[in-house]
Amino acid sequence: xxxxxxxxxTRDIFAPEIDTWRFLExxxxxxxxKFLFQEIRTPIFEHSELFRRGIGDETEVVQKEMYTFRDKSxxxxxxxxxxxxxxxxxxxxxxxxxxxxxxxxxxxxxMFRYDKPQKGRFRQFHQYxxxxxxxxxxxxxxxxxxxAVDFLKKLEIADLQLDLNSVGCPQCxxxxxxxxxxxxxxxxxxxxxxxxxxxxxxxxxxxxxxxPPCEAVAxxxxxxxxxxxxxxxxxxxxxxxxxxxxxxxxxLNPRLVRGLDYYTKTAFEITSGQLGAQNALLxxxxxxxxxxxxxxxxxxxxxxxxxxxRIILHLGHLQAQPLRVLxxxxxxxxxxxxxxxxxxxxxxxxxxxxxxxxxxSLKKQxxxxxxxxxxxxxxxxxxxxxxxxxxxxxxxxxxxxNIPLKELNAWLKKNY
Ligand code: HAM
Numbered sequence: 050x051x052x053x054x055x056x057x058x059t060r061d062i063f064a065p066e067i068d069t070w071r072f073l074e075x076x077x078x079x080x081x082x083k084f085l086f087q088e089i090r091t092p093i094f095e096h097s098e099l100f101r102r103g104i105g106d107e108t109e110v111v112q113k114e115m116y117t118f119r120d121k122s123x124x125x126x127x128x129x130x131x132x133x134x135x136x137x138x139x140x141x142x143x144x145x146x147x148x149x150x151x152x153x154x155x156x157x158x159x160m161f162r163y164d165k166p167q168k169g170r171f172r173q174f175h176q177y178x179x180x181x182x183x184x185x186x187x188x189x190x191x192x193x194x195x196x197a198v199d200f201l202k203k204l205e206i207a208d209l210q211l212d213l214n215s216v217g218c219p220q221c222x223x224x225x226x227x228x229x230x231x232x233x234x235x236x237x238x239x240x241x242x243x244x245x246x247x248x249x250x251x252x253x254x255x256x257x258x259x260x261p262p263c264e265a266v267a268x269x270x271x272x273x274x275x276x277x278x279x280x281x282x283x284x285x286x287x288x289x290x291x292x293x294x295x296x297x298x299x300x301l302n303p304r305l306v307r308g309l310d311y312y313t314k315t316a317f318e319i320t321s322g323q324l325g326a327q328n329a330l331l332x333x334x335x336x337x338x339x340x341x342x343x344x345x346x347x348x349x350x351x352x353x354x355x356x357x358x359r360i361i362l363h364l365g366h367l368q369a370q371p372l373r374v375l376x377x378x379x380x381x382x383x384x385x386x387x388x389x390x391x392x393x394x395x396x397x398x399x400x401x402x403x404x405x406x407x408x409x410s411l412k413k414q415x416x417x418x419x420x421x422x423x424x425x426x427x428x429x430x431x432x433x434x435x436x437x438x439x440x441x442x443x444x445x446x447x448x449x450x451n452i453p454l455k456e457l458n459a460w461l462k463k464n465y
Contacts, residue, residue: 077200100131103137103311128161169362209330229273236270239265316334377404403418443464
């Protein structure tokens with residue numbers, strides 16, 4: 050029969066890389082609790098409408114990258130391509146806005162996008178992210194950004210670049226979009242067919258296009274930073290000032306627009322010089338209308354999400370401590386019950402124990418112990434059973450001792 054492979058853009062994670070994942074996950078839990086974030090786990094799939102409304106119909110993610118399917122009741126469902134819309138949906142549904150304070154959440158989990166797979170880009174990938182609701186202060190933007198940078202620095206990831214922009218609000222964006230459309234129309238023939246369509250639909254997305262002619266045009270288009278309203282300008286200035294209090298260096302990037310439509314005011318991305326084309330480690334920003342647009346109260350939000358595969362690429366594989374296995378061997382199938390009970394007692398004490406249920410001969414069991422890199426093999430054979438003892442072979446030294454079973458614990462405490 051033909052072999053079944055993992056779907057394109059997905060991967061299995063196992064030893065030794067899995068230890069690095071566990072290390073990263075533990076670091077996230079420990080770090081984000083310091084800022085009073087609570088963990089939230091939302092479903093892997095949601096009603097498609099949530100992402101269409103939340104992320105925006107004109108985004109690449111919604112247009113081209115969603116895994117959308119109909120279930121047996123003909124509902125349109127989508128594997129989550131990101132988690133902000135889901136966390137907002139959960140907060141509205143569970144009435145967090147009235148019952149919880151502070152409204153700070155973090156998450157870790159798989160996301161799904163029908164992206165073109167390459168190094169650091171997958172169709173199933175993992176994000177950790179944070180979301181803070183109901184705090185409109187510019188200082189909270191700076192705190193979120195600080196936490197993103199500081200966490201990556203604590204992981205000793207070097208060569209980080211923080212890009213910062215303000216993408217305006219519903220007051221200043223429409224007049225700017227009008228100016229932008231006019232300017233883009235003047236260059237229409239130089240743009241790709243996708244970008245030509247974006248002129249009417251969502252001209253900000255022209256800044257996302259990576260095709261060189263479109264990038265050249267984007268370099269000459271008017272910038273939102275020159276058209277911000279007073280409130281957005283003041284907010285942005287205060288974010289930059291708070292970042293300087295926190296000692297977080299950044300680069301102003303007026304062409305940073307982010308790929309999702311819910312952003313307002315502050316937008317940011319952290320890239321790494323070591324990642325090649327897929328160099329975005331993390332991205333986020335403020336979304337002051339998303340909660341209301343998804344049917345919740347008129348409350349603001351800010352957050353970010355990071356690509357965990359990309360962070361793992363920087364961490365390399367941790368050298369996990371190899372397990373010091375105790376292998377319990379028995380001289381005859383009659384002593385299997387004793388062996389099982391000894392294994393139980395030892396595991397209860399916290400030791401990693403292996404036992405071969407089909408142990409045909411002691412010689413074969415010793416071979417298995419060797420292959421399992423056992424530190425000690427504990428033997429129960431006729432003599433040991435009769436005298437209430439156990440023989441312990443140190444597998445590295447090839448030395449054996451025989452001790453009373455009741456002294457085993459003390460012996461292991463000294464010699465393990
Ligand atoms: P995003 O920029 O779409 O933002 O994704 C955040 C990060 O996820 C990216 O910087 C990248 O590291 C990683 N990522 C995205 N797509 C892939 C992929 N196909 N393969 C591997 N990694 C990928 C969001 O998702 C927003 N929800 C962030 C946010 C939270 N904004 C406010 N709150």
